[in-house]
Amino acid sequence: MLSNLLELYLHDLSEIFPVEVGPDGRFGYDWLSLYWSQPERRFAFLIRVGTRAAGFALITRGSPATDDPEDLDVAEFFVLRGYRRSGVGRRAAFLLWDRLPGSWVVRVSEANRAGLPFWRSTVHEYTKGGFVEAQRPGTPNGWRVFRFRTTDG
């Protein structure tokens, strides 16, 4: 199921990143099996609305944007189009941060017209403003990196 949902996600992201389908018509995602072979460092979550799949979140320990190998990084995050703008992504992110306490890193391309306002407002609301936002260079578009801590109590 995740492999199929990843195709829809990658198709959305192909508007802003140069990802291409292979000869089988699929984008493919080489890292998915690592979420089962490295269960201490990678966490895969399905987002459901009722009994239906509505998206997913893939989380890694260690982030390309920071040096601490224990940082929790939102590697991929997706809500199916039919469920968007109804608070599903926000609720899923809140559950995620409640579930895995620690130092979080959220990276988003400045070209991601839904993702940037989504993360800024969701992180702001969850942390009540207790986060740091930084800019990182990138070609053709820069990145925004949000950092904050969550606790288990």
Ligand SMILES: CC(C)(COP(=O)(O)OP(=O)(O)OC[C@H]1O[C@@H](n2cnc3c(N)ncnc32)[C@H](O)[C@@H]1OP(=O)(O)O)[C@@H](O)C(=O)NCCC(=O)NCCS
């Ligand atoms: C980004 C994404 C996860 C948002 O999911 P969602 O379930 O639609 O988000 P929510 O309904 O919980 O939105 C919460 C808030 O984020 C902001 N937001 C979400 N989508 C937005 C958009 N398209 N434009 C502007 N603001 C947006 C709004 O402030 C929204 O609150 P509001 O609807 O009350 O105004 C979804 O659009 C998606 O999967 N996009 C494709 C994949 C992607 O870009 N993932 C992020 C990679 S970093």
